[in-house]
Every structure is written in structure tokens, then in C-alpha cells.
Amino acid sequence: MLEVRVACVDRLTPEIRRFTLVADRGIELPRYSAGSHVLVRIPGRNRDYRNPYSLIGNPSSTSTYQIAVRRAERSRGGSAHMHDAVKPGARLWISPPLNSFPIDRLAHRHLMIAGGIGITPFMAYVYELLAMDAAFELHYAFADRRRAALLEALPDLATGSLMLYDGSAGERVAPCRLLSTQPLGTHVYVCGPPTLIETVRRSAQALGWPRSHVHWEQFSAPATGRSFTVRLARSGRALRVRPDKSLLEALEEAGVPVPNLCRAGVCGHCRIRMLAGEAEHCDDYLSDEDKAAQQHIMPCVSRARGDRITLDL
Amino acid sequence: MGPNYKPLSASANSRRHVIVIDRHGVEPARRLSSELDRSGDTGELLTLSEQEDGLPRSRKARETFDSLDRLRSRLDALLRGAPMGTMLYIAGTESFIWAVNTIAVRRGLGDSEIRREACGPRIRPVFCAHCRALIEEVSASRVSCPGCGRSLEVREHFSTRLGAYLGVCSVASTSKASVD
Numbered sequence: 001m002l003e004v005r006v007a008c009v010d011r012l013t014p015e016i017r018r019f020t021l022v023a024d025r026g027i028e029l030p031r032y033s034a035g036s037h038v039l040v041r042i043p044g045r046n047r048d049y050r051n052p053y054s055l056i057g058n059p060s061s062t063s064t065y066q067i068a069v070r071r072a073e074r075s076r077g078g079s080a081h082m083h084d085a086v087k088p089g090a091r092l093w094i095s096p097p098l099n100s101f102p103i104d105r106l107a108h109r110h111l112m113i114a115g116g117i118g119i120t121p122f123m124a125y126v127y128e129l130l131a132m133d134a135a136f137e138l139h140y141a142f143a144d145r146r147r148a149a150l151l152e153a154l155p156d157l158a159t160g161s162l163m164l165y166d167g168s169a170g171e172r173v174a175p176c177r178l179l180s181t182q183p184l185g186t187h188v189y190v191c192g193p194p195t196l197i198e199t200v201r202r203s204a205q206a207l208g209w210p211r212s213h214v215h216w217e218q219f220s221a222p223a224t225g226r227s228f229t230v231r232l233a234r235s236g237r238a239l240r241v242r243p244d245k246s247l248l249e250a251l252e253e254a255g256v257p258v259p260n261l262c263r264a265g266v267c268g269h270c271r272i273r274m275l276a277g278e279a280e281h282c283d284d285y286l287s288d289e290d291k292a293a294q295q296h297i298m299p300c301v302s303r304a305r306g307d308r309i310t311l312d313l
Numbered sequence: 314m315g316p317n318y319k320p321l322s323a324s325a326n327s328r329r330h331v332i333v334i335d336r337h338g339v340e341p342a343r344r345l346s347s348e349l350d351r352s353g354d355t356g357e358l359l360t361l362s363e364q365e366d367g368l369p370r371s372r373k374a375r376e377t378f379d380s381l382d383r384l385r386s387r388l389d390a391l392l393r394g395a396p397m398g399t400m401l402y403i404a405g406t407e408s409f410i411w412a413v414n415t416i417a418v419r420r421g422l423g424d425s426e427i428r429r430e431a432c433g434p435r436i437r438p439v440f441c442a443h444c445r446a447l448i449e450e451v452s453a454s455r456v457s458c459p460g461c462g463r464s465l466e467v468r469e470h471f472s473t474r475l476g477a478y479l480g481v482c483s484v485a486s487t488s489k490a491s492v493d
Contacts, residue, residue: 108421180328182397185421208327208398210425 001041001093002029007064009088012149016117017083018056021065021092029062032097034124035217038065039095039263042078050263051078052219054120055097056153058127065094068150070117100266101191101217103128108185110136113173113200115192116143119150121217122191126155137161139178141192144168176203189215218264223247223282228304232256232313233275247299256313258299265301272297277309315471315478318410318431321345323352327400330354333361333388333413335381337433338404345402361388381409385416392420404430407437408450411476424473439467440477447477456480 008020023029032055039050053067069082086092101121103110110129112122119140129136138161142148145166154162165171179188179200188209190200197216204214223246230247231238241250248270251258260270265283274297281291283298290296297309321341324330330349334342342362361384365377378384392399401417403410410429417427439448439456446460454467458480465480472479 180396180398183421184392184395184397184399184426185423186397206326208324208329208400210423212423212425213397 001095004029004065004092004094006086006088006090006092009086012068012152013146015071015147016068016149017071018066018068018150018153019082019086021067021094022063029065030096031062032059032124033099033102034059034128035101035103035121036097036099036124037101037121038067038097040067040082041093042081044077044081049078050095051082052098052262052264054124056120056123056150058155059124060127060131068117068120068123098262100262100264101189101215103189104187104213104215105132107187107213108135109183109187110134111178111182111186111188112136112138113175113178113188113190113192113196114138114140115173115190115196116141116147117219118190118192118196118217120191122189123150123154125189126157130155137163139163139165139173141165141171141173141196142167175200176207179203179207179209187213187215189217191217191219194218218284223301223303225280225303228306229308230304231276231308231310233310234313241303246301247297247303251299251313258313260300263300265298268298270298270300272299273312275310275312278305279303279309280305315469316407316429316473318429321402321404321428321430323348323354324400324428326398328398329395330400330402331361331388331391331395332402332404333384334403335362335405335409335433337406338362338409338430341402341404341430341432381412385413388413389416389420392417392422395420399426401427402430403427404432406433406450407431407435409436411438412449414476437467438477439465439480440472440475441465442479442481447475448480451478451480 004021004023006019007022010018012018037052037054039052042049042051053069055065056068057064057066069079071079071083103125112125114122122138126138165173188200188204190197197218201214224244227243228241229238230241239250239254241247248258248260258270261267266285268285274295278294279297279302282301285298286296323345332342332345362377401422403413410431414427436450436452439451441458441460443463444458444461446458448456448459451467456465456467458465463482466483468479468481470479
């Protein structure tokens with residue numbers, strides 16, 4: 001983890017704050033590729049959270065990192081804490097940058113579709129794409145103009161590169177139409193609410209796009225749901241997983257260490273063998289066959305389908 | 314390891330199907346065309362061929378060419394205007410396949426958007442490891458490089474990026490031979 005200082009907090013809208021983070025004098029922040037995020041350690045009541053936030057600044061200037069935090073309506077405490085308690089001068093522990101949503105460097109053209117706060121990774125993308133002199137289009141849908149505060153932070157883009165969809169004016173992005181008119185060599189990237197991601201993925205598949213050309217990042221809400229019991233076969237312990245905790249968090253709180261990295265269901269580090277019971281798989285790591293076989297579970301985002309599961313721990 | 318060739322089969326969700334064959338690829342083209350007809354596929358189908366005879370009759374657009382260069386030129390123009398959701402199918406000798414493949418890759422097609430079936434006599438492209446010449450049609454396991462004159466042994470090692478097998482100098486004699 002890196003220790004950084006909050007140099008500046010900008011209140012862009014009532015719900016969105018931008019934090020500018022700097023390292024101590026003499027220390028350089030690691031360089032990162034567009035699409036990267038950092039995990040910010042946020043103190044909670046029982047233990048600390050680690051919330052991921054996309055780095056929104058220009059990747060080539062690493063004297064500062066910038067993140068934009070939207071205050072979630074039913075925050076478990078993470079984004080609320082960032083808004084209420086983190087002031088200029090505060091110190092934060094963050095992970096080094098991680099990238100599970102990079103630009104495909106061999107694409108001939110880049111089509112980006114952003115919904116709401118999903119604009120954040122693309123804010124870094126445009127700097128890199130401009131530097132690459134790449135062909136691209138950014139489509140940004142937001143609920144109302146007020147919420148599109150991050151627009152001001154985007155660099156100047158050529159006419160036609162940026163399309164805006166103001167939900168309050170009835171404007172809607174049409175993924176199917178967009179995807180049906182792209183030339184060969186185009187890659188599509190989508191970030192935003194699950195329904196938008198699902199629409200883009202389904203449309204792409206129906207239109208014959210290869211999977212390799214479709215990229216998405218979901219800012220997954222914490223893996224909450226009904227409570228259930230998890231039995232640990234090796235130790236014989238049984239734990240109850242509360243509705244507001246992910247399985248991974250419950251294990252960690254009980255002192256059971258589980259290797260993990262992205263905590264968002266994409267990297268595969270936290271995979272655990274399941275010996276009994278069935279999982280409600282919410283990850284993007286296991287194949288469809290693996291999910292159906294019900295022999296593994298990704299505890300960072302998935303939960304039990306019934307009332308109990310047994311893990312090889 | 315050589316490249317993976319498979320009998321051509323229709324791609325389910327593609328909106329446009331482009332078949333490119335030399336005279337050895339007529340049978341695969343007919344088979345594929347029937348499959349697309351049977352599945353009621355409404356995707357556009359274009360066949361670029363070196364010859365007219367035996368081509369599937371039911372298909373929408375067929376063009377024949379008297380030279381590989383003209384065929385490649387036409388494919389290049391066609392792909393320039395093609396949308397995502399296009400599947401390219403190539404059938405013929407390996408030399409033909411990879412000569413066509415380079416056009417496709419340059420126009421942005423990825424590996425999962427190209428299907429290849431090798432048929433006919435074994436004629437393959439070879440890349441000289443020493444002078445980097447691309448020898449377009451090699452039918453034996455040895456060849457004399459037109460670029461540098463070396464006697465090359467054609468290895469089974471294949472480069473997808475270059476679209477050719479590796480040719481390495483080896484002197485078939487009992488004297489001490491150094492292989493670069």
C-alpha cells in the first residue's frame with residue numbers, strides 16, 4: 001500500500017467529489033495505464049473496507065492521482081466516509097494501480113460507452129488515445145446535466161468524438177445501433193450500470209462481434225444478499241454470512257485468510273473449492289462450465305444459492 | 314507447430330460471410346454455402362474465387378479473378394467497407410490462405426474472425442530466417458532461398474504474424490555445419 005495525502009477535494013456535484021492525491025516529497029507515484037484503479041483503504045466499524053476507484057487523470061503525469069467518488073444512496077460506509085470524513089490534508093492508504101480494463105493496443109478503432117459514474121475510466125482513456133493518435137468515439141449517458149460534472153474535466157475532443165445523452169431530456173444511448181455500424185478492427189468498451197453492460201454485451205454477440213473485441217468494467221456493488229451459513233471443512237468451523245457482507249469479507253473477519261486481488265470477480269485469485277451446496281455465481285472469471293459444475297466459488301462477489309455451502313478451507 | 318486448420322463451418326451470429334477460395338477450395342465453399350442455406354442464414358455472402366466452375370449457385374455475389382493480386386486487391390477494398398460482425402472463410406493451399414490472411418489482418422480482422430481450411434497439394438509460404446525473404450510457394454521440405462541463396466530446411470515452426478513457416482539453413486553433409 002502507498003501512503004498519500006489529499007491535496008484537494010472538489011465538490012463537483014452534491015453526489016460526486018473529486019480527490020487529488022499526492023505522495024510525500026521525494027516519492028514518486030507509480031505510473032499507470034489508462035483504465036487502472038486503486039483500492040482506497042477506508043476505516044469501517046468492524047474492519048477496513050478497500051474500495052476501488054478509477055484513476056481519472058492523465059496517465060502521463062504522475063505527480064498526482066485523481067479519483068472521483070460518487071456517494072452511493074445506500075452506502076455501507078465507504079463512499080459516505082470519503083465524502084464526510086476525508087478532507088484536504090488527510091492521509092490515505094491506497095494500493096498501487098491495478099488494471100483490469102486496459103485499452104486494446106492493436107484495435108483500429110475504439111468505441112467507448114459510459115453510463116453515469118462509469119465515465120471515470122474513460123477520462124484517463126482519452127488522454128492515452130489522443131497520445132496514440134487513435135480513432136475513437138466516446139458516448140456518455142447521464143441522468144441529468146448536473147450529474148455530468150465530470151465533463152468539465154475531460155480534455156478538448158474533436159467534433160464527433162464525444163456524444164452526450166441527457167436522460168432528463170429523453171436522450172438514450174442506443175448500443176445496438178452503434179454496434180451495427182462499426183468498421184472492422186473496432187473494440188467496444190462499456191462501463192456503467194449492469195443493465196447497460198448487459199445490453200452492450202448481448203447486442204455485440206447478436207451482431208457477430210467476437211468476444212475478444214468486447215470489454216467491460218462493472219463497479220460492482222458489494223456482494224450483499226440473504227444471509228447464509230458457510231461451513232469450513234478443514235477446520236470444522238461454521239460461520240454465518242450477514243446480508244451486508246460479502247463471503248470474502250465474512251471469512252476475513254473470522255480470521256480466515258483468502259488470497260485476493262481485484263475483489264470484483266475478474267482476477268481469479270480468491271477462488272475456493274466448494275464441497276457442498278450451490279453458489280449464486282456473480283463473477284466474470286469462472287467459465288459457464290465451471291459455474292454449472294458448482295465445484296468452485298469466487299467469494300468476493302458470489303454467495304450461496306441456498307442456506308448453506310461447505311468450503312475446502 | 315503448424316497452424317490449426319479446420320473444415321469450414323458457418324459462424325452462427327455473423328451478419329456477413331465472405332468466402333475466399335482458390336481452385337482447390339471449391340468443395341469447402343459448396344459445403345459451407347449449403348450449410349448457410351440450410352440454416353436460413355440471411356447474412357450476406359460473397360465468394361471470391363480463382364475460377365467459375367462448380368461454385369455454389371444459390372449465393373448472392375460471386376466474383377472470379379484471374380490473378381491472386383487482383384483477388385487480394387478486391388478483398389482489401391471489400392473489407393475496408395465491411396462492418397464488425399463479418400466472418401472471413403479461406404480455403405485453398407496454405408500459400409493461398411496466408412497470402413489472403415495478411416490482407417485481412419491489415420484491415421483489422423482478428424483471429425476469431427477468420428476461418429481457414431487447408432486443401433489441395435501441400436504448397437506453403439516460407440520465411441528465410443537469415444535474409445528475411447518470404448518465399449511464397451514451396452512444395453518440398455527444402456528450398457533454395459531466392460534472397461540469399463542459402464539452402465533452407467523448411468521447419469514445422471509457423472509464425473502467424475508473418476504467415477509463413479520458418480526456413481533455416483542446414484547443409485546436408487557430414488562436414489561440420491553451423492546452423493545460424
